[in-house]
Amino acid sequence: VTVTARIDIVMLTHLLGDLALSGIYAFGMYVSTVVHIPMRALNQITDPIISRACEENDLEEIKSVYKQSSINLLLAGSFVFVGIWCNIHNIFNLMPDFKEGVWVILWLSLAKLFDMATGCNSAIIANSKFYKYTLYSNVVLMIITVISNFYFIEAYGLTGAAMATGLSIFLFNVFKMLVVAFGFRIQPFSYKTLILIGITLSTIYLQSFIPVFENAFIDIAIRSIAITLFFCPIAYA
Numbered sequence: 001v002t003v004t005a006r007i008d009i010v011m012l013t014h015l016l017g018d019l020a021l022s023g024i025y026a027f028g029m030y031v032s033t034v035v036h037i038p039m040r041a042l043n044q045i046t047d048p049i050i051s052r053a054c055e056e057n058d059l060e061e062i063k064s065v066y067k068q069s070s071i072n073l074l075l076a077g078s079f080v081f082v083g084i085w086c087n088i089h090n091i092f093n094l095m096p097d098f099k100e101g102v103w104v105i106l107w108l109s110l111a112k113l114f115d116m117a118t119g120c121n122s123a124i125i126a127n128s129k130f131y132k133y134t135l136y137s138n139v140v141l142m143i144i145t146v147i148s149n150f151y152f153i154e155a156y157g158l159t160g161a162a163m164a165t166g167l168s169i170f171l172f173n174v175f176k177m178l179v180v181a182f183g184f185r186i187q188p189f190s191y192k193t194l195i196l197i198g199i200t201l202s203t204i205y206l207q208s209f210i211p212v213f214e215n216a217f218i219d220i221a222i223r224s225i226a227i228t229l230f231f232c233p234i235a236y237a
Contacts, residue, residue: 007142011149012161021100021158028104028162031084031091036112038076042069046120054127062124063186070119070188071196077116078200079231081109086207086223090216100158107162111169119188121176133179141172196235203231 008029013022046069053061084091085106092099126134145168152160152167181187207227213219 007145008149008161008165011146012153012158015150015153016157024098024101025104025158025161027095027098028101029108031101031105032108032112034084035077035080035109036116038080039073039112039116042073042076043120043123047123050120050123051127054124059184059186062184066119066121066124066180066186066188067190070117071190071192073116073119074113074193074196075235077113078196079235081113082200082203082207082227082231083224084109086204086227087220089212090220090223093216103159104162107159107166111166115169115173117188117193118173118177121173121180121188124180124184125176128183130179130183133176137172137175137179140175141168144168144171199231199234203227206230 009022009026012025013019046065049065050062052058053065088102088105092102122134125131125137145164148164148167149161152164154160156163177187207223207230210223210226213222
């Protein structure tokens, strides 16, 4: 996934020849990376557990960790995403030069959310007899990234680069999910996944009724408090 970001920026600069657009894209990429932070923390916990479970061939433990990592990562990522997206107007009010990157943030954030929703599939593959598929999936990812960037950047410019990355990350994770599904007969989703998606969309919709305050910092504070008070208790319940 890190490689795709580098490919995007290089190809964006090469195809459009505008360093300013590359800077806007890089800004959008860094904002969306905040959504992904919980995954890095949780991976440090799940990786050794998955490694031990694979060594002992404990399929129940692998299944349990797989599903728990999926819903908990999606929960954390969704909360962060809602906070960013519902305050997107404030971000660009404070940094107006980057307004063109609004759809970059959306596409990359959604891609990272899907990556988180698929749980610890990378750890499961890497610690099993299917470890070779890690290399195959990375090669496929780079090929798809290059091809999709040529098409989407030419067609949609700056936003196209984010769309290309989103598609690449989506297909990358679908491939890993299929490897785990066929190799272990397990998948990460449950009815809770749908409930969480519903809570996320409802939060985004309901906060739109909050009036926009002239002072961006006051608006951020009020909107963030309202989001937290609505999202967290329902998600916990």
